[in-house]
Amino acid sequence: MSEPAPRQLHLNLFIYPGGHHEAAWRHPDTPRDRLLDLGFYQDLARRAEDAAFDAVFLADGPSLAANVRYASRFRLEPFTFLSGLAAVTERIGLVATASTTYTEPYNLARLFASLDHLSGGRAGWNIVTTGDPGAAANFGLDSHPVHAERYARAHEFVDVVTALWDSWEDGALVADPGTGVFADTDLIHPIGHSGEHFDVAGPLNVPRSPQGRPVYVQAGSSQDGRAFAARHAEAVFTAHQTLADAQAFYTDIRERARALGRDPDHVKVLPGISPFVGSTEREARELEERFNALTQPEYSLGQLERMTGLDLAGHDLDAPFPAHLIGPEQRADARSRLQVVLGIVDRERPTLRGLLHRLAGARGHHVLAGTPERIADTIQTWFEQGAADGFNVMPPHLPGGFDAFVDHVVPLLRDRGLFREKYTGTTLREHYGLPRPDSGSAPPVAQDRAILGHVHP
Amino acid sequence: MSEPAPRQLHLNLFIYPGGHHEAAWRHPDTPRDRLLDLGFYQDLARRAEDAAFDAVFLADGPSLAANVRYASRFRLEPFTFLSGLAAVTERIGLVATASTTYTEPYNLARLFASLDHLSGGRAGWNIVTTGDPGAAANFGLDSHPVHAERYARAHEFVDVVTALWDSWEDGALVADPGTGVFADTDLIHPIGHSGEHFDVAGPLNVPRSPQGRPVYVQAGSSQDGRAFAARHAEAVFTAHQTLADAQAFYTDIRERARALGRDPDHVKVLPGISPFVGSTEREARELEERFNALTQPEYSLGQLERMTGLDLAGHDLDAPFPAHLIGPEQRADARSRLQVVLGIVDRERPTLRGLLHRLAGARGHHVLAGTPERIADTIQTWFEQGAADGFNVMPPHLPGGFDAFVDHVVPLLRDRGLFREKYTGTTLREHYGLPRPDSGSAPPVAQDRAILGHVHP
Numbered sequence: 001m002s003e004p005a006p007r008q009l010h011l012n013l014f015i016y017p018g019g020h021h022e023a024a025w026r027h028p029d030t031p032r033d034r035l036l037d038l039g040f041y042q043d044l045a046r047r048a049e050d051a052a053f054d055a056v057f058l059a060d061g062p063s064l065a066a067n068v069r070y071a072s073r074f075r076l077e078p079f080t081f082l083s084g085l086a087a088v089t090e091r092i093g094l095v096a097t098a099s100t101t102y103t104e105p106y107n108l109a110r111l112f113a114s115l116d117h118l119s120g121g122r123a124g125w126n127i128v129t130t131g132d133p134g135a136a137a138n139f140g141l142d143s144h145p146v147h148a149e150r151y152a153r154a155h156e157f158v159d160v161v162t163a164l165w166d167s168w169e170d171g172a173l174v175a176d177p178g179t180g181v182f183a184d185t186d187l188i189h190p191i192g193h194s195g196e197h198f199d200v201a202g203p204l205n206v207p208r209s210p211q212g213r214p215v216y217v218q219a220g221s222s223q224d225g226r227a228f229a230a231r232h233a234e235a236v237f238t239a240h241q242t243l244a245d246a247q248a249f250y251t252d253i254r255e256r257a258r259a260l261g262r263d264p265d266h267v268k269v270l271p272g273i274s275p276f277v278g279s280t281e282r283e284a285r286e287l288e289e290r291f292n293a294l295t296q297p298e299y300s301l302g303q304l305e306r307m308t309g310l311d312l313a314g315h316d317l318d319a320p321f322p323a324h325l326i327g328p329e330q331r332a333d334a335r336s337r338l339q340v341v342l343g344i345v346d347r348e349r350p351t352l353r354g355l356l357h358r359l360a361g362a363r364g365h366h367v368l369a370g371t372p373e374r375i376a377d378t379i380q381t382w383f384e385q386g387a388a389d390g391f392n393v394m395p396p397h398l399p400g401g402f403d404a405f406v407d408h409v410v411p412l413l414r415d416r417g418l419f420r421e422k423y424t425g426t427t428l429r430e431h432y433g434l435p436r437p438d439s440g441s442a443p444p445v446a447q448d449r450a451i452l453g454h455v456h457p
Numbered sequence: 458m459s460e461p462a463p464r465q466l467h468l469n470l471f472i473y474p475g476g477h478h479e480a481a482w483r484h485p486d487t488p489r490d491r492l493l494d495l496g497f498y499q500d501l502a503r504r505a506e507d508a509a510f511d512a513v514f515l516a517d518g519p520s521l522a523a524n525v526r527y528a529s530r531f532r533l534e535p536f537t538f539l540s541g542l543a544a545v546t547e548r549i550g551l552v553a554t555a556s557t558t559y560t561e562p563y564n565l566a567r568l569f570a571s572l573d574h575l576s577g578g579r580a581g582w583n584i585v586t587t588g589d590p591g592a593a594a595n596f597g598l599d600s601h602p603v604h605a606e607r608y609a610r611a612h613e614f615v616d617v618v619t620a621l622w623d624s625w626e627d628g629a630l631v632a633d634p635g636t637g638v639f640a641d642t643d644l645i646h647p648i649g650h651s652g653e654h655f656d657v658a659g660p661l662n663v664p665r666s667p668q669g670r671p672v673y674v675q676a677g678s679s680q681d682g683r684a685f686a687a688r689h690a691e692a693v694f695t696a697h698q699t700l701a702d703a704q705a706f707y708t709d710i711r712e713r714a715r716a717l718g719r720d721p722d723h724v725k726v727l728p729g730i731s732p733f734v735g736s737t738e739r740e741a742r743e744l745e746e747r748f749n750a751l752t753q754p755e756y757s758l759g760q761l762e763r764m765t766g767l768d769l770a771g772h773d774l775d776a777p778f779p780a781h782l783i784g785p786e787q788r789a790d791a792r793s794r795l796q797v798v799l800g801i802v803d804r805e806r807p808t809l810r811g812l813l814h815r816l817a818g819a820r821g822h823h824v825l826a827g828t829p830e831r832i833a834d835t836i837q838t839w840f841e842q843g844a845a846d847g848f849n850v851m852p853p854h855l856p857g858g859f860d861a862f863v864d865h866v867v868p869l870l871r872d873r874g875l876f877r878e879k880y881t882g883t884t885l886r887e888h889y890g891l892p893r894p895d896s897g898s899a900p901p902v903a904q905d906r907a908i909l910g911h912v913h914p
Contacts, residue, residue, distance in 0.1 A: 026634040035632070036664065038544065038575040062563055064662040068640045072632075075662045077571035080540040084575045087495065087544030106519055106595040107560060114534035118495040118541045137658035138563040175492070175529075177483040180753045183525045201594035205521040205532045207493065296637045 009383055009419045010235075010268055010390030010432060011410075012055045012095065013048040015041060017072040019397035020274050020362045022303070023294035025072045029400050035072055038084045044399060045085040048092055051406045052420050054431040055093030055124060057217075057237075057392060058082060062102050063134040066306075070299035079111045086119035093428030095124035095217055100157035101150050102130055102139050105200055109164040112214045113206040121210030121427035126217040126237065127228075129154045151224040153197045158216070158232050160198050163191040165213040166439045167203035183207070212437045215428050221249065230256030234434050235268040237392050239365045241343055246271055246387035268432055271382070272365030274394040275375050277404035284369040291396060292357040300356035303363065307337050317353040321345055340364040362394045372408035379409075380418060466840055466876045467692075467725055467847030467889060468867075469512045469552065470505040472498060474529040476854035477731050477819045479760070480751035482529045486857050492529055495541045501856055502542040505549055508863045509877050511888040512550030512581060514674075514694075514849060515539060519559050520591040523763075527756035536568045543576035550885030552581035552674055557614040558607050559587055559596050562657055566621040569671045570663040578667030578884030583674040583694065584685075586611050608681040610654045615673070615689050617655050620648040622670040623896045624660035640664070669894045672885050678706065687713030691891050692725040694849050696822045698800055703728055703844035725889055728839070729822030731851040732832050734861035741826040748853060749814040757813035760820065764794050774810040778802055797821040819851045829865035836866075837875060 017035045018025040025032055034040035045056050058078045065073035078096035086094055094115065098108055116123040129150035136144040145153070172187035191202035218225065218233035229236050236253055240246035254264035276291075278284025301312050310325050323345045331342060344350065344358055361367035368375055382388040395401030413419040429436055474492045475482040482489055491497035502513050515535045522530035535553035543551055551572065555565055573580040586607035593601040602610070629644035648659035675682065675690035686693045693710055697703035711721035733748075735741025758769050767782050780802045788799060801807065801815055818824035825832055839845040852858030870876040886893055 025632060025639060026637065028634070032632045032634070036574045036630075042544070062567070062662070064645070064660050068645070068662075069642045070637060071639055074630075074640070074664055075567075076574065077536075077567040077663070079534075080536050080568060080571040080575055083537040083540035084544040087499070087541045102561070103564060104559070104561075104596055107564075110519070110532075110534040111537060114537040117493045117533065118537055134658075137656075139561055140656040173493075173531075175482060175489045177485070177489070177751075180483065180527060180751075182482060182528055183531070185526045188521070188525070199594075199597040201591075203521050205519070205525075206534070207531055294634075294637075 006417055009379070009413060010054045010270060011051075011419065012057045012093075012270065012390070012392045013044065013053050013402060014057045014059070014272065014392045014394045015044060015398075016059070016394070017074070017076075019401055020365075020394040021291045021396035022071045022299055022360045022363075023291055023296070024397040024401075026294040027291060027397055030397055031399075036076070038081075040399075041081065042085055042088045044402060045089050045092060047399070047402065047406060049089045051410055052422050053092060053393075054390070055095045055122075055428055056082070056085060057095040057124075057126065058097060059126070060097035060099075061128075061130055061132050061135060062099060063132050063138055065132075066134070067299050067302050070296045079115060082123075083115060083118060086115065086122065090120070091122070091423045091426060091431075093122045093124055093215070093431055094119055095126055095215070095428075097126040097128055099128050099130040099135075100154040101145060102135055105157055105160040105164065105198055106202075106204075109161040109204055110206055112161075113165060113204060113209045116209035116211050116214055117206070121429070123209070123211065124215035124217050124235070124428050126219055127154065127158065127232065128219065147222065147224060151228055154228060155231070156195050156197045160191070160193050160195070160200050162213060163193060164200070164202055164204040165208065166437075167191055168206075168208040169439045170208050170212070173207045208439055211427050211429050212439060215432060215434060226253060226256060229253055229267070230260055230262070233267055235270055235432060238269065238271050239337065239340055239363075240271050240387075241340055241364075241366055242347075243382060243385065243387055245343065246382060247385065250387050266434055268389040268434075270390050270392050271388050272362060272392045272394050273375075273379070274362035274365055274367045274396050275401070275405050275409065276361075276367070276369035276396055277372055277375060277401070277408055278369065279371065281370055281374070284371065288361070288367070288369040288396075292360055295356065295360045297353075297356065300360060304341070304356060304359060307341050307359075307364070309338075312352065315352055317356075318351050321350055321352045321355045337364045361396050365392075365394055367396070372412055375405075375409050376412040376416070379413065380416060383418065463874055466836070466870060467511045467727060468876065469514045469550075469727065469847075469849045470501065470510050470859060471514045471516070471729065471849045471851045472501060472855075473516070473851070474531070474533075476858055477822075477851040478748045478853035479528045479756055479817045479820075480748055480753070481854040481858075483751040484748060484854055487854055488856075493533070495538075497856075498538065499542055499545045501859060502546050502549060504856070504859065504863060506546045508867055509879050510549055510850075511847070512552045512579075512885055513539070513542060514552040514581075514583065515554060516583070517554035517556075518585075518587055518589050518592060519556060520589050520595055522589075523591070524756050524759050527753045536572060539580075540572060540575060543572065543579065547577070548579070548880045548883060548888075550579045550581055550672070550888055551576055552583055552672070552885075554583040554585055556585050556587040556592075557611040558602060559592055562614055562617040562621065562655055563659075563661075566618040566661055567663055569618075570622060570661060570666045573666035573668050573671055574663070578886070580666070580668065581672035581674050581692070581885050583676055584611065584615065584689065585676065604679070604681060608685055611685060612688070613652050613654045617648070617650050617652070617657050619670060620650060621657070621659055621661040622665065623894075624648055625663075625665040626896045627665050627669070630664045665896055668884050668886050669896060672889060672891060683710060683713060686710055686724070687717055687719070690724055692727055692889060695726065695728050696794065696797055696820075697728050697844075698797055698821075698823055699804075700839060700842065700844055702800065703839055704842065707844050723891055725846040725891075727847050727849050728845050729819060729849045729851050730832075730836070731819035731822055731824045731853050732858070732862050732866065733818075733824070733826035733853055734829055734832060734858070734865055735826065736828065738827055738831070741828065745818070745824070745826040745853070749817055752813065752817045754810075754813065757817060761798070761813060761816060764798050764816075764821070766795075769809065772809055774813075775808050778807055778809045778812045794821045818853050822849075822851055824853070829869055832862075832866050833869035833873070836870065837873060840875060
C-alpha cells in the first residue's frame with residue numbers, strides 16, 4: 001500500500017478583462033486591444049493548464065455595471081467564452097457564473113450539460129442569485145427580488161436542474177445498431193417538478209454528462225449564502241482580509257455541511273487572493289502603488305458607495321474615512337463585502353483615498369504585495385491553519401500578474417509539496433477530489449407519453 | 458473598373474448528430490461513439506471551412522424528442538457547441554437556432570453578442586418560435602402558446618434584441634488610458650423598451666460586436682412565418698420538393714420583402730438539400746436504399762403522424778398511403794411540412810412504407826440521390842431559375858455524406874463558376890453579401906442614472 005497522497009492546494013485562475021485591479025486596463029503592459037479577443041483568454045487558459053491549475057473562473061451578471069465609463073466592466077457571456085476555452089484545452093476546469101434569478105432552469109441545465117460534454121467533464125457552476133438590483137429592469141421586473149426570496153428560488157432552482165441532470169441515467173444512451181435502440185427510454189425519466197417557483201416536466205434533451213452534474217460552486221457569505229453553501233456547494237469562493245476571519249468562515253462552512261450530513265471535505269473553501277509579485281518587498285509595493293496611482297476617484301468612490309450605502313460626495317479624499325457615518329444597523333448587516341470594508345476601517349483607520357486604494361485591487365478580496373516567498377508563506381499558512389483548501393488567484397493585471405504568480409510562486413508551492421506537478425485526473429471533480437454523483441434510482445416511467453409520444457409497439 | 462463578380466451560391470452545412478437520415482446512426486460507417494464528442498463536429502466544421510462554405514448550422518428545441526428511443530434525437534445546446542467550433546475555425550459562419558418563446562431577450566442578446574465577438578463576426582441567429590408543444594411543460598406553461606401569439610411575441614422579441622445590440626454605438630469602447638475613459642457612456646443608450654410581452658431597460662453589457670448584429674435567419678414557411686421573414690430575415694431556410702414549389706416560395710418571399718421597402722437581394726433563400734452521391738445513378742439509389750432499409754417504422758410512423766395529425770396505427774405499410782384520411786380543412790392548413798407531404802402523396806401515390814422512406818432522409822427536405830453531375834445540375838437549375846440563392850446541405854450521413862459532397866459536387870460547382878474557391882470576406886455578413894447594420898442614431902442620454910449610477914463629476 002502506498003502512502004495516502006498529502007492534502008493538496010486547489011488553485012483557480014479567476015479571469016477578469018485586463019486583470020482584477022480596477023485600473024489594470026490603463027497600465028502600459030495591458031493589451032487593451034485584446035480584451036474582447038478570445039485568443040487572449042485562450043492563452044491565459046493554456047498557461048493555467050500548463051501550470052496544472054484546477055480551473056479558470058468567470059464572474060457574471062446580466063446588467064451593465066454603472067462604472068463602465070472608467071473601467072473594463074463589460075461582461076462577455078460565460079458559456080460562449082468558456083466553450084471557446086474548452087476547445088483549446090484538455091484538462092483545466094471551466095467554472096461559469098450563472099444566475100438562478102434571471103435564467104430558466106431548463107435552459108441552464110442544457111448549457112451546463114453541453115459544456116460538460118464538450119469539455120470532457122470540466123464544467124463548474126458558480127451559483128449566484130444576482131446581487132445587482134439593476135438586473136431586474138432587464139427582465140421585466142419592477143424591482144429586484146429581496147434577498148430571502150432570491151435564495152428560496154435558488155434552492156428550488158438547484159433541485160430542478162439537479163433532477164434534470166439526473167433525468168438520463170448513465171446507461172441510457174445505448175446506440176445499439178442491432179436492436180435499433182438509440183436510447184433506452186426506460187432509463188430516461190420525466191422529473192415532473194411542480195413547486196413554488198417552477199413547473200418543469202423534463203426530461204432533459206441532453207444525455208447525462210461526464211461529471212453527471214457540474215461542480216456546484218457558491219460565493220455568497222451572508223447567512224442565507226452560508227446555508228445555501230452548506231446544502232449545495234462543493235466549492236465556496238469567498239473574500240477575507242485576515243487569517244482569523246478566513247478561519248472562522250472555513251470552520252463555519254464545514255460545521256454547517258456536517259450538520260446537514262455532508263462530508264465537509266466535499267466542500268472546498270477557496271478565498272480570493274490578488275498577488276502583486278516583486279523580487280523584493282519594496283518592488284512589490286511599488287508595483288501596487290503604480291496601479292493605485294492610475295485609479296480614478298470617480299470609479300472608486302462609486303464602488304465604495306455601493307459597498308457601504310454611503311453618499312461620499314464632497315468628502316476630502318485625504319481625510320480619515322468617515323466611519324462614523326456607518327450606523328449600528330449597517331454594522332449588523334451580514335453582507336460580507338460590507339464586513340470586509342468595516343474590518344479594514346477598524347484595523348487600519350485609513351484615509352478615504354487609502355481605503356479606495358485598499359479596495360482597488362480586487363474589490364475587497366485579499367490583495368497581497370510581496371516577494372514570492374512571502375506570498376507562498378501566506379498561502380501555506382492559510383492552507384495549513386484551517387482557513388482555506390486553496391485559492392481563487394485574482395491577478396491584478398493580465399497576463400503579467402498571472403505569469404509572475406506561475407513563474408515565481410507556484411514553484412515554491414511545489415517545492416513545499418503543496419501543489420501538484422501535473423494533473424492526476426481529467427475532470428474538474430477529480431481535480432477537486434469530489435465524487436461523481438449517482439444519477440439516482442428514479443423508478444422507470446414506462447410508456448410515459450412525455451417520452452414515448454407516438455411510438456407504436 | 459473590373460467586372461462585377463457573378464452571383465455566387467451560398468452553401469451551409471446543416472449539422473445533425475450522425476447525419477440527417479433518421480437511420481444514419483445505425484450505419485456501420487457512422488462513428489456512433491463520437492456523437493457527443495466536440496472533436497467530431499470540429500472536424501466537420503474545419504472540412505466545411507476548407508471548402509469555403511458560408512456557415513455551419515445547428516437546429517434546436519428545448520425539449521426531448523418523443524422518438525429518441527429510435528434515433529439520435531438528443532440536442533446539444535447550440536451556443537456552447539458553436540463556440541467550441543468557433544475556437545478552431547477562422548472564417549466559417551456559425552448559425553444557432555434559438556427560441557423567442559422560451560428564452561429571455563437580455564440573455565439571448567448576450568449569447569449572440571459574445572459569440573459574434575469570440576468568432577470575429579461569424580454569428581447567425583435562426584429565429585424560431587419553437588414548434589414542439591412539449592416545450593411548454595419544461596417552462597411552467599400549461600400549454601404551448603398558439604401560433605399567432607408566438608409570432609406576436611417573436612416580432613417584439615426581435616425588436617428588443619435589435620435595440621440591445623445597437624445599445625452600444627460602434628465607437629463607444631474607447632479604452633483611452635490618457636483620459637481614463639474606458640467606455641464613452643454618451644454613446645451607450647438604455648433601450649427603455651416597454652411592450653406587450655417585454656419590459657427591458659438595457660443597455661446590453663457587451664460592446665457592439667463585429668457584425669453589429671448576428672445575421673437574422675428564419676425557417677418557418679407558414680403565412681405568419683413568411684410575414685416574419687419578409688420583415689426581419691436576411692436568410693431563409695426552407696423545404697421544397699420541386700422546382701416549381703421552390704420558385705413560388707422564392708418569388709413570394711422577395712415580393713413580401715420588397716413590399717416592406719427592403720432590398721430583396723438582402724434576403725437569401727436557402728432550401729435544404731440532402732444528397733446521396735454515387736458514381737452512377739444506380740449506385741446512388743442503392744446507397745439511399747441501404748439507409749432506408751435501416752429505418753424503423755416505430756420511428757418513421759410517429760414522425761409522419763406528427764406531420765399529418767393522422768393516427769396510422771394498424772395500417773398496412775405496403776398498401777397505398779391512406780390519403781383520403783386527410784380532410785379538406787387539413788389540406789388548407791398552411792403548415793409547410795404538411796404541404797410537402799401532401800405534394801409527395803399527390804404526385805407519387807406512394808405506399809405508406811414508400812412515403813416513410815421518402816421522408817426518412819431529411820424530414821421533408823429535398824433528398825436527391827444521384828451522380829455528382831446530376832446533383833450539381835439540380836443545384837444550378839434551382840439557383841439560376843429563381844428558386845434559390847444557395848442551399849442548406851443536409852448530409853444524410855456524417856462524415857461520409859458530407860465528404861462525398863465536398864469531394865465530388867463542390868468541384869463541379871466551381872468549374873461552372875457558381876461557388877467561390879475561397880473566402881473573400883471574414884464575417885458571415887460578408888459571406889452572404891449582407892450589409893453591416895448601422896447602430897442607429899439614438900440620442901445621447903446624458904447622465905442617465907441607469908448608466909452612470911453613482912458617478913461624481
